[in-house]
Amino acid sequence: MAPVATMIAAMMTAANLGARVTGWGFVVFTVGSIGWSLVGLGSGQTNLVATNVFLTLVNLVGVWRWLGRQRGYEDGARSASRSSRKSPGSSLFSATSLSGLPVSDMRGETVGSSVDAMIECETGRVSYVVVASGGLGGIEETLRPVPLASVDCHADGLILLEAKSQFERRPELGAGEWPAHVPGADRRKSEASRRSAVDKEDVHATV
Structure with a gap:
């Protein structure tokens, strides 16, 4: 169980398929590190036990990081994206x-x-x-x-x-x-600068 869980978890986290997959990868990593700890206890390998007890703590931090905080970020961005499709304004997507x-x-x-x-x-x-x-x-x-x-x-x-x-x-x-620039982007930048200059002139005229 221990080596299989470790290999599966490594693929899940390395693939970077989003917070949920990465988070569950750390859950599987936790199963693997606990399994290796049991192997160490059963065979008297104290170094293996110590290493995997520490890795279990690291994996639990990974679970909190990806299934807790990061998943909340992704859910919030996904919610804003869905809502924007139904609103009259421009559609949004997360950067x-x-x-x-x-x-x-x-x-x-x-x-x-x-x-x-x-x-x-x-x-x-x-x-x-x-x-x-x-x-x-x-x-x-x-x-x-x-x-x-x-x-x-x-x-x-x-x-x-x-x-x-x-x-x-x-x-x-x-x-x-x-x-720094690509053809087509310079035109947009110059137009934005021109609009900014016009807006400033309008403000001065108003004052």
Whole structure:
């Protein structure tokens, strides 16, 4: 039981499939560490017992962290996302859930998944989204930046406002070398700056 529980738990936590799966992974880890403690007691291996008693405490912290606090965060974000779909305003999605969202092109063809997004401090808007395509399990994948103006955001995923072939012509990103700006994002930033300047002029005129 002990080695099987440990291996299953390791896969559950390493997969990073959300707070619930990770939390239950720590529950299984706890079962494994208790099992190893019993093995140590039965065979007189005090070091094995001491190690797994400590690991049991660590695993219980993991259960609290992922099935308690983090799950509450995810449930709150999911609730806001569901409510926004029924409201007249724009739909919402959690910033933390942006990583790993499925990405498809305008024809519905699967492109890949989102990795992260860069946010402009001045406007608070997303400048561009980094999309990973190809590879298997993150191995040999290709990263490309896509300006938000070319992305339609949905709570269940992202849709590129272009064909997959057009996306694949975008420049690839090197490891650890992401740009400050991408074509298409600069235009939005300049428009935001212009609107901000106009708003300031209106305020001065009012005063």
